[in-house]
Amino acid sequence: MNRTHEIPSDELPPAFVERLQVVVGSAWTLDIEQSFRLPKSVAFRVNRLLTTPALACPELCAAGLAIEPLPWLADGFFVSSDQRALLTRHALVENGHVYVHNPSSMLATLALAPQPGETVMDMAAAPGGKTLHIAAMMGGEGFLSAVEPVQSRFFKLKANLRRGGAAFVRTYQLDARRVPNKTGPRFDRILLDAPCSGEARFHVAEPDSYKNWSLRKIRECHSKQRGLIRAGFAALKPGGRMLYCTCSYAPEENEAVVDELLRTESESALNEIHLPVERWQPGLPEWQGHRFSDSMSRCRRILPDHLYDGMFMAMIQKLTDDGLGKPRSFE
Numbered sequence: 001m002n003r004t005h006e007i008p009s010d011e012l013p014p015a016f017v018e019r020l021q022v023v024v025g026s027a028w029t030l031d032i033e034q035s036f037r038l039p040k041s042v043a044f045r046v047n048r049l050l051t052t053p054a055l056a057c058p059e060l061c062a063a064g065l066a067i068e069p070l071p072w073l074a075d076g077f078f079v080s081s082d083q084r085a086l087l088t089r090h091a092l093v094e095n096g097h098v099y100v101h102n103p104s105s106m107l108a109t110l111a112l113a114p115q116p117g118e119t120v121m122d123m124a125a126a127p128g129g130k131t132l133h134i135a136a137m138m139g140g141e142g143f144l145s146a147v148e149p150v151q152s153r154f155f156k157l158k159a160n161l162r163r164g165g166a167a168f169v170r171t172y173q174l175d176a177r178r179v180p181n182k183t184g185p186r187f188d189r190i191l192l193d194a195p196c197s198g199e200a201r202f203h204v205a206e207p208d209s210y211k212n213w214s215l216r217k218i219r220e221c222h223s224k225q226r227g228l229i230r231a232g233f234a235a236l237k238p239g240g241r242m243l244y245c246t247c248s249y250a251p252e253e254n255e256a257v258v259d260e261l262l263r264t265e266s267e268s269a270l271n272e273i274h275l276p277v278e279r280w281q282p283g284l285p286e287w288q289g290h291r292f293s294d295s296m297s298r299c300r301r302i303l304p305d306h307l308y309d310g311m312f313m314a315m316i317q318k319l320t321d322d323g324l325g326k327p328r329s330f331e
């Protein structure tokens with residue numbers, strides 16, 4: 001393991017740094033170390049529900065923004081960290097034509113691959129960046145619902161959807177663990193961007209981002225995530241797919257949550273995720289002596305750098321009887 005680029009442990013919680021070095025192993029490099037201390041470039045997506053890159057980009061450039069394209073998404077761009085304020089205060093951000101969010105978030109929505117006409121749910125949706133991206137990918141065709149239980153965040157979600165031209169999204173202020181009791185197994189695709197310890201958002205310049213980190217917090221998140229992933233799975237149609245993701249590196253919040261679902265639901269399986277970037281590792285085969293399902297290698301852990309936040313993703317499929325799309329149960 002290359003530990004020549006250590007983060008001074010009086011900055012981030014030492015136990016967090018030690019665990020992360022074990023999780024990423026030999027991939028621990030200067031890039032990762034600096035992702036916690038250097039200002040990050042700022043990515044954004046042009047919102048196709050309201051405009052196009054051909055219209056929005058010249059306006060941004062005219063305001064002095066030096067925009068660079070994300071090579072794998074026609075609507076995705078980024079600017080350097082010193083242009084953050086110029087971008088976030090631009091009228092196109094304020095009117096919802098442009099949405100600022102990390103490229104790893106955009107990759108999660110791309111991996112979900114929602115299609116026009118499908119029945120889709122974003123189970124933990126506020127503030128709504130991924131819901132808006134899903135809505136744009138569905139082109140307003142189909143049924144898209146977004147769930148968020150925390151009132152202030154629910155209002156923020158609704159405001160963002162309205163501003164982003166996605167008022168057609170059905171919003172529910174609800175603990176998503178209650179969803180399958182209300183809906184039954186009806187969704188083609190579900191995004192579960194689970195509430196988590198937020199490790200990928202830690203930055204040494206923002207002590208608030210990590211001051212509440214603890215193993216206990218990770219255990220609490222694990223417990224809630226288990227309930228949410230079970231609920232999401234129950235709400236999937238046979239043949240349906242759920243993307244489980246977190247912005248935590250902790251295996252307890254990632255591989256362990258997915259592994260338990262695979263072991264308890266005989267109709268569940270993991271699909272390979274194909275990402276258009278190379279900064280990722282497969283899911284871990286084991287953690288602290290606990291061995292996970294072999295298929296965990298189909299998961300992805302995006303490694304952070306000056307642009308990308310860390311992110312874990314698992315694509316779970318509800319199997320059908322015969323592989324021909326015939327439902328195994330529920331009907």
Ligand SMILES: C[S@@+](CC[C@H](N)C(=O)[O-])C[C@H]1O[C@@H](n2cnc3c(N)ncnc32)[C@H](O)[C@@H]1O
Nearest residue numbers: 124125126127128129130150175176193194195
């Ligand atoms: C990682 S954030 C989602 C970010 C969002 N997907 C986006 O891209 O803008 C997780 C969200 O889950 C919400 N949450 C917490 N407990 C929940 C529950 N029981 N059911 C559904 N959502 C929950 C949190 O309030 C938070 O807004």
